[in-house]
Amino acid sequence: MENFPQLVPLVVFVPLIGLLINLFLGKYLGERGVSIVAVGAAAIAFAVAILLWMALAANGYEAAVIEIRPLANWITIPEAALDIKWQFRVDTLSVTMMLVVAGIGSLIHLYATGYMHGDPLFPRFFVYLNLFLVFMMILVTGNNFLVMFVGWEGVGLCSYLLISFWWDKRQPDRKFGTVGWKNSLAGRKAMIVNRIGDFGLLLAIFLIFWTFGTLDYYKPGEVPILPAHGEAATHGEAEAAHSEGEAGTPAAAEGLPLSATMGVFNQAEMMLQQGAEVHFGPFTLPIGTVITLATLLMLLGVTGKSAQIPLFVWLPDAMAGPTPVSALIHAATMVTAGVYLIVRSNVLFHAAPVSSAVVALVGTFTALVGGFIALGQWDIKRVLAYSTVSQLGFMVAAAGLGAYAAAMFHLVTHAFFKALLFLGSGAVIHAMEHGHHHAHEVAHEYGGHHSDDLPDLPFDPQDMRFMGGLKERMPRTYRAYLIGMLALAGIFPFAGFWSKDEILLDALKVGFLNGRLEGYIAFGLLLVSALFTAFYMGRQVYMIFHGEPRTEAAKYAGERGGGMNVMVNVLIVLAIGSTLIGLINVPTGFWVVDRIVPNHVFTDFLAHTVVYAHAGSANMLLAFIAVFGALAMIYLARILYRRQAVVQGTRDPLEANPQTAGIFTLANARLYWDETYDRYLEQPFNRAAAWLGDRLDWAFLHDFVHDVLIRDAYNALGRVLATPVDLGLIDGAVNGLGRLVRRAGGAVRRLQTGYVRVYALSVLLGALLIVVLLVAPLLQQALGG
Amino acid sequence: MEPTIFVPTDLYLMLSAVLFVMGTLGVLIRRNAIVIFMSVELMLNAGNLAMVALARQWGQVDGQVFVFFVMTVAAAEVAVGLALIVSIFRTRKSINIDDLHNLKG
């Protein structure tokens, strides 16, 4: 079991092999074969992740760094002392991520085999999904920022490919013409918005490399230096303390650069203790400032990938992709990469209080904004998308507040219940589509008898206003969805309760105990966001499942056939997970529960890697307030949405009420966020681009420089060279030479008589000439002497 | 012990020159291809004589070795040349060298 960390490359390569098989053989394997390969690859990756977890437990949670031969010297330029290795890092943080990604990923793969049933591009979809797993695993297993960046970009690519997976759908769309066009635009938006964030991350990586000379988190075998007040003085700290005030570390004395022996984080700790300075050509900055700068740039990357203000706008549009994609990439795993990055770099963020405060505020406001917008959405997936934005805000805020363990905890629980909710919504959408088809068939069967009842408006299976009364038609889905809703709303004892409560408590602690302003702000706003969460989830459940079916499609919806069985089974597994997963990190002092279940297991697990992780203790009052508030909000939603069935064309109860109409309109219009971007960023940009294209490129460069200056000049030059120079001079010279040679040859050929004796005579003449030439000097000598 | 020289080498060289010249005349004047060949042999012999005379004069055996080589090459030349003549005679029914003047410019 000690050698199990050596298996870690498998989590990357097994999905890679799976995708290659499906890429080249998918056409011949059929849906069943493709499903087995893809789901099998994901499942094997999950099994390997479990083995790695067991190995960690057996090794005393000691981090391991694994190299495999062909990849080890990934980027090596000896002349520039640049040596970036591709190493796999197995520690509690990466294993947590691996378990989440592979575990949830396997379930979603399985679900997708049902959801994508009958799609002509079935193999391609699973190739993309496996590719996503490959890159996500690269992201979480990499031992340095650059490998992580490769994964980061790779999952971005998969996100793009999967959002616009149905780029060729020809159904009409109100705004974009066809749905396919809408989908591809959504993919493009995700790609472009993420580029802005990645630009920041890339700068952060450059800055880190400039400062520390390496990109590795920790070198193989290196132990994190604990904070100065830490109890256990590790080897690394002793070394750092020893070298304090001296010119360099022992490693430096041996002639090795520091970057060859120490990773980024330990170097950062050491330089902070020494108060070192970093030189940028003419500028010199203290290390603290540099770290603040790097973490702020990193935050830009986080806002892109994890959909934070101001770059969150791509995530709601990303719901254009197939629902399993929304669940896997845009809820459970990829968008949490930003949180992973912050937690992974907790040493840097801890050393930069300003950045942490900014992170906390960004997260808090994102949580609030996301929650608020979700209140006024009709689209079932759009509600969940804004909910995801909001929950990611929770995680980022927690990370900004220093509650790294709480952030990771929320990441894990959120992965479960949000995947559950998305997959549940997928099941609902699937059922609605089938119901729609069924309704048409029935209408057709009875001679258009029902056709008058069907609305003229284009049918949208995702619009909650078309649903209602699905509780009786999809009972298992309803129960699973209900569990997901309760978990998300933070109701005891479901998973979301534990993680959300821990974040709120941490925010409160930062505010009250440390007296930091962002703590108060975060606590207050996050509490409001939590209430929003409970409300919009209640609204969603009541609109979808309760009341009477509002359309024919809803009437004929059901959870049988067409791959629905697999989907519902996955929902049940996830529902069980969403119920129980919260128990992995029960805080101390929580009423009866802390005596039944071991306390903060997950935090202790993470603390082996995350230096600044700390466990929380429960505050029963806060828990009570939060649960009570959430329940109250759900009840409010029940009052509002159970009584009045919202149909297409009628107004929402909130909208109908004059006091809340403004709020609802604002939420429904998504705070005019996209419009603002469109008006103040995109349109000026487009106008500038158009001007540059028209004037500079076309009119100046093409019409003038290219056509006039270059082409015409060349034509003129070519004409001159062709007629007088080539035809006159060069051809004349060559032809003249030819004529000359021909005439000379005609004259000289007479010498060849063909008579051997004449030739012999000429040979004799030549020989005689040679003899005379030889003798001539003697003659001269004799005459002269 | 150097060989004693009674007849001066120059005499041998003069004799060689005369023989060579007679061979040359044979090549130039005669029209019978075989006789021309014989004249060539005569010229070669004249050269051989000069070389042997000078070898004796200088006490170095190299001249004699060269004569040996010249003889070998002459034998080869005669073999090929006579084969050529036979071949030509078969087609032309003549060994008059003046009849063979097809290769003219």
Add this chain to the structure above:
Amino acid sequence: MFLQEYGAGRDPKLKWTNRVICATLHKLNPFTHRMKCMTEVIVFLIVGSIAILSAAFMLVSKNAVHSAVFLVLNFMCVAFFFLTLSAPFIALVQVAVYAGAIMVLFLFVIMLLGAERVVGGASNIYNWLPRAALVLVTIFLITVGWALASGEINTHTPPPAAPQVRVIHAAEAPPVDVYLNNQIFVEGVNFREATDYHSLAAGTYGVTVFPAGADPATESAAILGELVLSNGDVVTMVAVGANGVFQLVRLEDNPLPPGPNQARLTILNALPDVPAIDLVDPGLPSADDTTVLIASAGFAEPVETLLVDAAEARTLAVQQTGSAGDRPLATYRDLPLMEGTNNLLIAAPEQLPSGTRRIAPVHVAQAAQPLFGSPDMVAQALYTDYLLPFEMVSVLLLAAMIGAVVLARHDLVQESRPRRPVVLRPLIGAPTATLTTPTQEPTRPVTTPKSGD
């Protein structure tokens, strides 16, 4: 004239009649020399006239068979000249190959073709050609004759022969390397060992001798010396000495062969602590003074060489001068003194591996050059310096034989060859369709009807 080479008739190998003639001639030396000179010149003139006349008859004979016979006569004369020019081997080859094989081949071809006389009309368009040839040839003769007569052409002095050097190690010392002008000359010469002769350019050389394997840049030389070489020198350098004091002895060798059934013999005293030694023949009575073959050879002094009769095995001894009758210093048992060899005896000090010192009898034998012009000498030159040309000429001869066979084949000869299609327009730029050659009748090679049928 070859009689002269065998000395004054003392050679016991000659027949008694020849011996008498030679002795007489020797006695009458001044007179006979002139006589012989005259005789030889007269013979030369007679045979030379025959050669020229036969060549002239060959030239003017109408009948090719006559020409061939005259040419044979000419070749015989030339062979005679070869004999007188100390080239007996070449002379024999001339007779056998030229006069024999080649001329028979000529005659055979003439007879085969029936081409004794030229048939076919003589073309008169080049009537001026014989006259032009005569003029040119006359100019040639005048030029060459004048050049020879003027004496400006050097036909008498041979080009200088490069000096030759060999090294013998006869000192009480480990193997040595010898450097000339700080360039390695020979390396790893063992005690008693003699190197081959090496050709060098004439000049003055600084000689340094080092223990084998020593680096001349860092270590000091065991022997420092100077070697002056002029053209024609054949030199043996002997390293002698003991007890750390060494020197080089220069010996002049005679490369020419000794008389028939004779060998040259000389001795070198390489013992530093013995002032002079004698070389004695213990087989002869000790009282007789003639037992001492070479007397009083001082340390490192060259002494004159002795001509002795060749012997398969002869026992010789070395004795300190003035100690006749004592036990000899060293004894050469069953020393082979082969015919035509130069034998160098060296009495050298030697330290055996056991530590005891003794006097080693060193014998170095070197075959002298064979007789000038003899088949031996030609063969030696052919198989050493001229091996590569010899091989090439052999290959040429082989190729000529094959070529002759191929050329004389019957089916090679065709009376009429298929005419190539005449292309009127240049090929360049012509459309490919026009390039197709007109269909030809399949042409069978037409064999010439045999002339003998």
